Amino acid sequence: MSDRCDHDQEIDLEEQQILAAIEAALPAMPTDRHQLIPLLQHIQGTHGYLPLGGIALVARHLKMAASKVYGVATFYNQFRFNPPGRHPLKVCLGTACHVKGGEIILENFSRRLGIAEGETTKDREYSLERVACVGCCALAPVVMVGEKTESYVTPSKVEGIITEIEIQNEIAERAKEKHEPESDTQ
Amino acid sequence: MVTITVDGLEITVPRRTRLLQACLDNGIYIPNLCYLEGMDQPPASCRLCLVEIEGRPGPVPSCSLEVEAGMVVHTNTDEVQKLQKMAFRLLVCTNEGQCRMCMANKRCELQRIAKFLHMPLRTKRLRHLPKDLPEVIEDHPCIVYEPNKCVLCGRCVYVCAQQGNDFSLSFANRGFNTVISFFGSQNEGQGDACLDCQACVDICPVGALNLKDDRRRHLRKMAAKAKARG
Numbered sequence: 001m002s003d004r005c006d007h008d009q010e011i012d013l014e015e016q017q018i019l020a021a022i023e024a025a026l027p028a029m030p031t032d033r034h035q036l037i038p039l040l041q042h043i044q045g046t047h048g049y050l051p052l053g054g055i056a057l058v059a060r061h062l063k064m065a066a067s068k069v070y071g072v073a074t075f076y077n078q079f080r081f082n083p084p085g086r087h088p089l090k091v092c093l094g095t096a097c098h099v100k101g102g103e104i105i106l107e108n109f110s111r112r113l114g115i116a117e118g119e120t121t122k123d124r125e126y127s128l129e130r131v132a133c134v135g136c137c138a139l140a141p142v143v144m145v146g147e148k149t150e151s152y153v154t155p156s157k158v159e160g161i162i163t164e165i166e167i168q169n170e171i172a173e174r175a176k177e178k179h180e181p182e183s184d185t186q
Numbered sequence: 187m188v189t190i191t192v193d194g195l196e197i198t199v200p201r202r203t204r205l206l207q208a209c210l211d212n213g214i215y216i217p218n219l220c221y222l223e224g225m226d227q228p229p230a231s232c233r234l235c236l237v238e239i240e241g242r243p244g245p246v247p248s249c250s251l252e253v254e255a256g257m258v259v260h261t262n263t264d265e266v267q268k269l270q271k272m273a274f275r276l277l278v279c280t281n282e283g284q285c286r287m288c289m290a291n292k293r294c295e296l297q298r299i300a301k302f303l304h305m306p307l308r309t310k311r312l313r314h315l316p317k318d319l320p321e322v323i324e325d326h327p328c329i330v331y332e333p334n335k336c337v338l339c340g341r342c343v344y345v346c347a348q349q350g351n352d353f354s355l356s357f358a359n360r361g362f363n364t365v366i367s368f369f370g371s372q373n374e375g376q377g378d379a380c381l382d383c384q385a386c387v388d389i390c391p392v393g394a395l396n397l398k399d400d401r402r403r404h405l406r407k408m409a410a411k412a413k414a415r416g
Contacts, residue, residue: 065356071357075357
């Protein structure tokens with residue numbers, strides 16, 4: 001339990017650092033209202049996402065209502081409000097994948113991970129997204145796991161993909177544990 | 187002053203009046219949701235206030251049109267009614283339609299329009315498509331928002347901006363998921379300012395925005411009624 005709290009604190013700290021960085025960077029930015037979208041793009045480009053706290057900062061900087069900035073940011077698909085996970089899952093919902101049941105795959109992932117599309121798991125391990133088309137319609141339905149393309153995905157394969165990532169994480173952790181005592185002695 | 191003819195009736199109104207306003211002022215009702223008196227640029231988004239004007243190829247929204255001398259307007263032709271009914275169907279096919287439980291029952295603009303167009307509030311021609319949104323959004327310290335009742339007319343957004351507050355309501359998200367957002371108003375200090383103003387709650391035509399206290403009282407009343415009924 002305390003481990004979990006440490007984790008949460010770490011994430012809070014990280015977000016606070018990002019907000020501080022945004023606050024520090026803003027005074028150098030133009031204050032023209034027309035710069036709203038470039039500004040949001042800049043923040044997302046630097047930090048990978050738009051923290052909700054950052055929207056209030058941008059609003060203050062441009063002297064706009066925070067809800068207006070939020071309205072603009074939520075209108076465009078390019079802005080995300082959750083940090084990318086270590087394993088970004090992109091479920092293709094282009095025409096071919098849609099026809100072959102991409103929606104079901106997305107639903108499977110969302111149920112398995114307990115997050116909705118566009119969200120990130122609490123431990124920052126997975127983030128779930130929908131994309132329009134990844135360009136390999138012959139392999140539909142397709143899911144991008146990081147840079148890797150998973151083809152002909154079925155509900156049972158969803159479980160397999162997650163298990164594979166978990167196993168790899170475990171292997172990496174064990175390797176690290178093996179390594180650490182050695183580095184201590186050195 | 188300008189004189190125009192609406193449904194055979196001659197009316198005289200000041201220059202630069204909006205046609206919809208001119209009709210409403212003279213007792214001719216045209217269904218409308220998104221228009222408010224004094225708007226600089228009416229959004230003309232609800233598409234309910236369409237009228238036919240002689241010499242124009244098709245029906246036009248009367249809220250965004252200024253009166254011109256000698257205009258001959260028809261508000262109840264078949265084509266106009268057809269379009270109004272379709273716009274209304276599109277509005278109510280995503281709506282909850284549980285009037286009896288609603289706080290705005292009997293003073294709801296949708297009910298008034300339904301009566302005017304002789305339409306049911308649950309249309310059969312279009313599939314009922316409830317929005318996949320939470321039933322209530324209680325982000326705001328003193329206002330509750332019910333997205334499934336909201337027709338997104340934007341009146342509340344307009345009046346809130348009109349108050350000149352630092353904070354204002356806005357639309358958030360896109361398409362089917364569009365909601366009215368209170369972002370930035372979650373802090374307690376804002377609650378008092380909103381409690382004093384309430385302009386958005388007062389202007390909402392369908393009862394999607396309510397004060398939290400009022401809603402709680404209403405729910406208690408409904409529960410008591412249901413209990414009494416057995």
